[in-house]
Amino acid sequence: MRVDRCFWLYLLECENGSFYTGYTKNLAIRYYQHKNGKQSARYTRSFKPIKIAQCWRLFDTIGTALKVERFIKNQDRKIKLLLVENPEDLKSRVLKNMEKELILFPFDALQVEKESEKMDWRKIKSGFDPFADIPMFPKR
Secondary structure, three states, X not given: OOOOEEEEEEEEEEOOOOEEEEEEOOHHHHHHHHHHOOOOOHHHHHOOEEEEEEEEEEEEOHHHHHHHHHHHHOOOHHHHHHHHHOOOHHHHHHHHHHOOOOXXXXXXHXXXXXXXXXXXXXXXXXXXXXXXXXXXXXXX
């Protein structure tokens, strides 16, 4: 298997209480777009995101990123809430359902939120990934 690069999978909690699921190469840029209605999905233009509920980094191909995104989107709200509470469960659920082992790491969504508030957007827009050095998951 050839790994294209790192992709982000994320769940946004929207103002209407729903979850929006997506994938991207750069979470900082994509979250900014969703929050500001610029180049964002029609859904998040209608129901603004209030926070990143959960996010993961996936080291695989774009095809796998799309499959995992679709897998998350197809889950009911109860499962999505479980993934927000226990993000490490995504890996085992995907393995069980898709029979695919992943290089997938949950990230501390709160830390990503905090970091996104103090970013230099000129650097971000030129491709800089400010989340590259954030620890994989918070210490509990």
